[in-house]
Amino acid sequence: MRGRAGGLVRIGEPGDAGDTGQATAGRASVNTVEEDSARRTLLTLAVRDYGDGDTEFTAGIDEQLSVVADWWCAPGAPEPFTHVPAPELRERYDVERFLHESEVREMRGRALVVFITGHGQLGASRTHFLQLPRTEPRRQLATAIRTSEIVAAALDSRAEHVLVVINTCYAAGIAEELEKLHQEILPSRRTGGSLDVVATCAHDQLVQVRQFPSVLRRVLERLRTTAQITTPWLSVAHLMTEFESELGTDTERRKHRLKRVLDGGGQTALTPCLPNPGYRPLRELVGPARRQVATPADEVDHWLDRASGRPQETDPGWYFSGREALGRAITAFLGRPRGVLLLTGTAGSGKSAVLARAVTLSDPLFRDDPRYGRALRSAAPETVPPEGSVTAAVLARHRTVSDVLGDLLRALELPPRPAGPTDDPVELRRAQLLAHLDEPGDPVTLVLDGLDESVEPFRVVRDVLAPLTAHCGAAPALPGQRRAERQRSLRLLIGVRSSRPRADHAAPPGPAGREAGLLGALREVFPTASVLRTDETDSESDIADYVQALVGAETSGGDSTRQAAETVAKRVWPSFLDARLAGEQLHHASDPDALAGNPDWLDLLQAGTIGLLRRDLALVEDEGLPAEVALALLRAAAFALGAGIPWSDVWPAVAGALLGRPVEESDRMIENLLKSRLAGYLAHDDEDDRLVYRPAHEALAELLRDPRQDLLAGVGGDAV
Structure with a gap:
């Protein structure tokens, strides 16, 4: 009997009459393949201690392993990787034993990631060797291990997708070896999945043991915050782009750019080997056929949240009753x-909102959602x-x-x-x-x-x-047009x-x-x-209802809130856009009644969107976001083509061009903008696998793009 080797099912002896060993093995093989098909594995081969007393090197390796585990094996991840770390590697046999015992060559699964770190050396034949504590410098073939052996074991495994990251000295020098070895892999495997190898050092560079983990940690943070990539998996190009963005333009730092040694998946292909640590699944209210026009989930939830504080539990809020x-x-x-x-x-009279409501309420997926059942039933049939x-x-x-x-x-x-x-x-x-x-x-x-x-x-x-x-x-x-019955x-x-x-x-x-x-x-x-x-004279009453809903009964007294809402409606009609901006200002005011009775504020309403925007720019100035920076960020979003502008490096660059100087602490400024009262001036969308931002209404975008408008006029004074 042959034993199990590298994940292959053992072949048993013939069974009882009517059943053969081959049939039993066949069923077991199918079960094993099904169980292993979704497996995701992270292998780390790290040489931590060369016995030379270099504690800085050991600490750097440990830091690398920490950030790699944090990325691929984060607690609570929807599809985490199983981490298989190599034991202490002292000599060549330790590496060979680890490859055998972890069954790398026969490993199945959806994704296999191999991270190799330590000292590397290019031999006289341009062969790349992973150095080990017991490697003899003059006997590389016998006492070191060819890095390509480790890489080839992963590439020619049975895993569908493979990514190898080599963080050693001269790592990119392995390219010539891998190009030849890659030809030994079956064409069906080369084209059936993705086989990628990335190196962190050029063929003539020494590894910077603390540089890579510090940059990778910041890249991880970028992916969690500013990159805002909307897919659950990344492409190798995503990784390299964010890595380069973190390195910036500094010549010394850019020596540490990633090198793609083997491209097995294409520039833009997403790979299950690269989980996106910033992925947040979007909750969709409606089916794909109606999604472009339907109301976003966060807006419906906003109205239900506002309605929850009202006296009558059956009040569904403006969205359902307006x-x-x-x-x-x-x-x-x-x-x-x-x-x-x-x-x-x-412009701004609420056409899209009215259409979005009808589209959303007609959708079967939305109507079956228990979160909206009571509100939907309470709306006028x-x-x-x-x-x-x-x-x-x-x-x-x-x-x-x-x-x-x-x-x-x-x-x-x-x-x-x-x-x-x-x-x-x-x-x-x-x-x-x-x-x-x-x-x-x-x-x-x-x-x-x-x-x-x-x-x-x-x-x-x-x-x-x-x-x-x-x-x-x-x-x-x-x-020529036929009209069949x-x-x-x-x-x-x-x-x-x-x-x-x-x-x-x-x-x-x-x-x-x-x-x-x-x-x-x-x-x-x-x-x-x-x-x-949507702009008939009777819509003034609708606007008053809308402003009253925005302010909320919990913010001000019922009668005074209604009076303020009617005052606003008279001045902003027929613009629901201006009504929303005014209603939010009242909602956030410490004394809504006082603001609604302030003649200066009422004059701002008469000026329309410009006046309300100037007031909000003045208020964010007092909250630590410079008004000229906030305006540059809003204008950058207005000039964006397509669905909007992505954060990453694009938004700061465009805003800096409009401002006439780089935006200092740009990520912090954008984060402040998105948390401020100005967030209501923006809508977000998904385009080219990135979260993008644009003005909440085209009329607002036209205003922000208009060079004749001095939107900072009077902002330096005290806000109303």
Whole structure:
């Protein structure tokens, strides 16, 4: 009988009649593979003491092992690594025995990480050796161990993904050996997983035993704080980027850059060998098809927290009870078989919030969440859309026509067909969308928000929305458009900014007439569309309710709070953006009634967003965040393309360029900003695996980008 070797199941003797040893072994092998497939292992081979009395070296090695264990085996990690440390390594046999007893060559699992540290030496043949206390300098082949033997044992193991980190003198000198050895590994293994080797020293560098752990510790802290990478796993490129960012531009420190000796996974591929210590799973309220437009979880929770201190337990808070008239109208529309509804209004009048509420409340995942059940049931039924009534919701902000079509297809669970060299992606994706709508099936509701913020909004109207007219019944079918009896019916709900008509001229219910801009273009395409405005005169009462909810009954007396809310509403109408900023200032004021009655503060309200922002900049100045720095950080976020600006090195660099000088203690300044009253001016998102920040509203972003606005005027004086 052969015994178990390196994780292979032993082959037993033939069993009883009807069962063979091979069959038993086969079942055991399957079980073992299943049990080991998710294993994550960290092996550390460290030569701590060379017997030369160098206690500084030993302390440095111990520090290295500490930070490596803290990273890969952190307590409470969702998928921690099992740490297998090598015993004291004195001679070559100790290393060979450890490789055998830990079964490295036959080790299975999802991920294997090997960390090698100690003194290294490049021989006359350019072979890299790990030095041991009993190594004889003139007999490297016999008394040292070739570092490539350790690395090759890991690379050619049975683990799916392997990462080896070599922190020895001349570590990068192993590259030539590994390039040849790598060719001995089966092609299927080389391409099936990721096999990466990283060195901390160049081929001509001595190891700095205390340098590497101190930098790695700071990189670990960066990943936990400022890097804000949103994936549970990192790529090797992530590691190297953050390492270089920590080294900075100092020439001496940059000698210690990481070197990628073997690239087995690609620059951007995430590897299960590199857990992200800063990963915090985002709680999603709704399914992917509606996520772009839905309300973020923290905002819904914010309103429930505010509601929890109110006299009536059944009060669901503003989110569930606000803007009831608009909620009823949208809910009624979502109950129809087909049609078009245009939700419009001036900047900051709450279009996106109204759409987000309808999209969120229609989502089955949200409705099944017990945390929101009581609040949902207490909302007026006629303001709650039917479950599943929104099929897909897409945000057009900063998106091209092709992007919008691609997002719609993915939200409908239709992967966009790849375009060939002669294909027009817009035509290809539009045809795919129309083909889906031509098929028999349930009604489809598409929500498109932020049309005015698209890269090419009029093209979206022409190339995406206009071809849908036959399906939504908004116009007679155009020549060449077929209208099958059983094709899917379509509801379109579109959010778009527009100017407010004069008080004596309400929006006409019929043809668009001479109405200009995007709204006019939409009404020409959809002449029978319903139009809802978020800035009608009756919205002043909604704003008062909103401000009262923001201030909270626990902050001030009920009657005085209502009076203050109505005062604010008169001055900021129709801007819910300004109402939110004013309401938060009242909420945080030591005496909300006094602030609401202060004529100077009321004058700030009359100035709108500019006045409120200037006051908040003055207040953070008093709290230790320089106003010019805070403004530079906000402006940097406003100038960011895409979904926003990442923290890491980008936000400080852009803010410094706008400020005209480097931002001192930039990480601390950003942290202070995100904890200050100015945090309410920002929204966050996820883009390219990073948490990014942008102004909470496009109108605010436009203000911050406007070079004509002196937003620091009067900030140096006493704040109201």
